[in-house]
Amino acid sequence: MNFPIISSLIILPIVGTIFLFFIKSNEKNTSIKYVALFISLSNLILSLYLWYIFDNTNPSFQFVENRQWILGLINYKVGIDGISILFVILTTFIVPLCVLSVNYTIKYRLKDFLIAILIMESLMIGVFCSLDLVVFYLFFEGGLIPMFLIIGIWGGSRRVYSAFKFFLYTLLGSVLMLVAIISIYWISGTTDVTKLYEIGIDQKYQNLLWLAFFSSFAVKTPMWPVHTWLPDAHVEAPTAGSVLLAAILLKMAGYGFIRFSLGLFPVASEYFTPLIFILSVIAIIYTSLVALMQEDMKKLIAYSSVAHMGFVTLGIFTITQQGIEGSIFQMISHGLISAALFLCVGVVYDRNHTRLIKDYGGLVSIMPKYAIVFMIFTLGAVGLPGTTGFIGEFLILMGTFQKSFITAVIASLGVILSAAYMLWLYKRVVFGNLIKDNLKKLVDLSKNEIFILWSLALPTVFFGFYPELLFKTIDVSITNFLEMYEFNINTYLSNKQ
């Protein structure tokens, strides 16, 4: 067996936390930060190397590692294909930026915070790479714990309420998924995803199993009406926590929908597509309208996240090439843009200690550099052509249009609404006259902040103009995935007759 690159990616951050654990924290905590940064950066480099050696033309799983774990029952099996690799890179890309951003936000127990972030990184990479349902479940649920701690310990004033709400919601959904995984083992005799792809799951169980998986993914996405934990969690979480939550945690569900709901239960997916369409469209319109009326910046962006993830679920269940590729693209794009928007809110929150929109206004006069990056991400969230946001949304809607006109028409209205709430937010915060005295002494972005925000802004714009780099990676896998899906559906239909 070759060098186990995927396992290395998963384990490296955890190994790093052991180092962190034994470092004595000095006054300024610099050494801790540098170690954490070093670890996350080496993981980023490793993942970029993985991307480099990844074979675009090969549709099957690559770098697969398969080890016996629990004798004869469960194997530790990991591997990647075109669908998962981008999420791995998104994770390793976002985490170093999170580590860099803790300078201002985390006032106490910095070491513990960084350890939580790194453990989180391990778990999330694990989610995107695991090819065994049990392994997936462990990583998927494990991710809850560090996030729960991040909100509960370093959060704002209502942190305990939010942390429990988050935990309750996600756990309730996941319990059903665990039951489903166990029953899949009883039905099919294995939890190995690639094997399950080949043998398929008996149709008569598919609907129930699909619903069980759905209950978990829908909460994590989050879909309407189980989205109410997200605004609370975001508002209370520290900036770095919000970034992780929005950029990566939400993507686990989208990824899960593609890999497991579509992949394992094609017949059920086909059956439940209308349900997803309706919930997604409600999410898009409903949360956009709610976002319009928010008074808290973080809450506004949290609601806009729900709307954007509504596009993602919509695109996935169009089950067209454009729809699914658009969804993956939208998830990457949302990972960059929402992360950046939360950081943007964090920037002014650190300086002025309020997130209420009405406490701001006219920032452009004293923070021009901030105004520029904030504008870039605002436009990205609006879905302006030339940013990644456009390509995701447009492809999703294009895919949707091929399946259902009415859904596409209503969902497209969301594009108007997103422009309304984002531009209105920007206008109220950044434009206008600088009247309030406490704002007049704010300082513009520091070098550190400029670096973080521009490293998110550049890919947002670059991939908006040249998305081909990403499409090249996912194209073959998606084509293959869809062929498999079509094949399964057709066998089902022919069996039925």
Next chain:
Amino acid sequence: MEYLIVFLPLIGAIISVFFGNKFGSKYSELLTSILVGISAILSLIVFFNVIYHNYESNIIVAKWIYSGNLQVNWSIKIDALSSVMLVVVTLVSSLVHVYSIGYMSHDPHKPRFMAYLSLFTFSMLALVTSDNFLQLFFGWEGVGVCSYFLIGFWFKKESANAAAIKAFLVNRVGDFGFALGIFLIFYIFGTVNYDEVFTQIPPIANEKINFLNLNIGSVDLICFLLFIGAMGKSAQFILHTWLPDAMEGPTPVSALIHAATMVTAGVFLVVRCSPIYEYSPSILTFITFIGMITALFAASVAVVQNDIKKIIAYSTCSQLGYMFFATGVGAYNIAMFHLFTHAFFKALLFLGSGSVIHSFNNQQDINQMGGVWKKIPLTYFLMIIGTLALTGFPLLSGFYSKDAIIEFAYLHGTSVGYMAAIVGIFTAFLTSIYSWRLIFKTFHGKYNNKDIEINKIHESPYVMTVPLIVLAIGSIVVGFVFKNLFLDFDNFWKNSIFLLNPLSQEHPPFWFLILTPTLVTLSIPISYLIFIKYSKVSDYLAESNKPLYLFLKNKWYFDEVYEYSIINPCKKIGSYFWRGVDGLVIDKFGPDGISKLIKIFSLKAVKFQSGYIYQYAFIMLLGFSLILTILIIN
């Protein structure tokens, strides 16, 4: 060369935005102006190449989106149609760049302003040189966002910010239709490239599609959806409300974006898609009607407005209406002709009004002006030329294009065509009235401004007047010079405009030909008499027809209707969903409810653990005897 035309403005914008403040604003002004200037010269070369050497090309710059069978490239397509647009865009843009150096000389954010202008130019060029609908959409939204930046350029002004957002949102409504149109095109044809789509149109011309329970022709539907986009961008009736408000932006912006280039993108779209529109007579009729209504409506409102820029804005709206009903009656080339001439005289009028506003220290109300023609003779003279050209005074550029539109509407031979011709003539008369009203109230009569002494009114610097002179020359000659070119299908337009039935070669009767010029000429003394000599007459008219006057003054109450019917309900529903549904329903019965239930139950459960041994013993005894009983019964 094509690369340079498109990318020089972008380079200028990037340098100006990132290094403008380092090198000083002078450099970024010069740099952007020179780069756009070069781009303009190259565009002229391309234009003449197209005229004389039948030059055509389609350059693929890079791959853009390749997803399954959707394959879109970044491209630069040059044909007769795009070469005309190239000339209009780069020429006006370069003149506006130069003019802005003077107009914005007191503004601290000049590099940013120049960067926006150049960025706009780039987006507009990307729009016109596209060979597919998606890049067109990129340019379409790109110019929209630049327009948003520029309208809101004076970010401290509350009204400017509101106008900027309004412009963006109304355009988004249009873009919503446009995007659906593109989806439908992709759904039917599996491609979004012009050529591939256009060749597949004739076979499906009569096919129907079931869309939202309506059974309509698929070509009709495509045309309708695309036209919604065009209505938004070109400020046509129903979606026009953003254009007058957009005048909050600096005047050079109004000249470039809201007169000469961006707002004509809708016309360009319809002309570009002539191979589709030709197969949809019903939508062409619809376009004719919308064009007619817009032309008439905007002109009627313009008559009673007092803001110099708003009058010209409504006039733009009205002229765009002309262009649309020209396309509606199948005279795409004439629409392009009017677009071409209009760019010159309308940019001239805007920049001229900018010069007036500059002289009056940012005063825009024409009731606060008057009697200054001797003080600013050059501006006065140039504004007269612009007005003559706009109203279609014989031998100036507007005369050729506007009369051609009215003639072709007449020659269309249908009742819609006749109606369009009548509306066209009447609107031409109204146009003339409000344009001369503007001139007379601004330059003649009594001096009405109380803030500034008349002697302080001064002429603008050369950097502002020279571009005006160039535009004035253009306004005089382009109609006459290019008249034949724009009528020439065999040698000029060729494939870039498609006609199902060739345009009529006949000539309308002589009385019809002289009708418009006569009305236009007569209106000069009429408006002089009404608005200057016997200004009581106009007051009396306003007073005696108060409801009508107010109706026009308030722009047919469109803003108010939208406010009450769309914006407020949206806000209300939003807060209802948030506080009502999210807070009171989902949370109450969801997580909060569950945790409350658990709490209640656990409080009850707590009571079991009282700590008294005798209670535990009693329960154990009870349980034991229960089990025993069951066992015995079994």
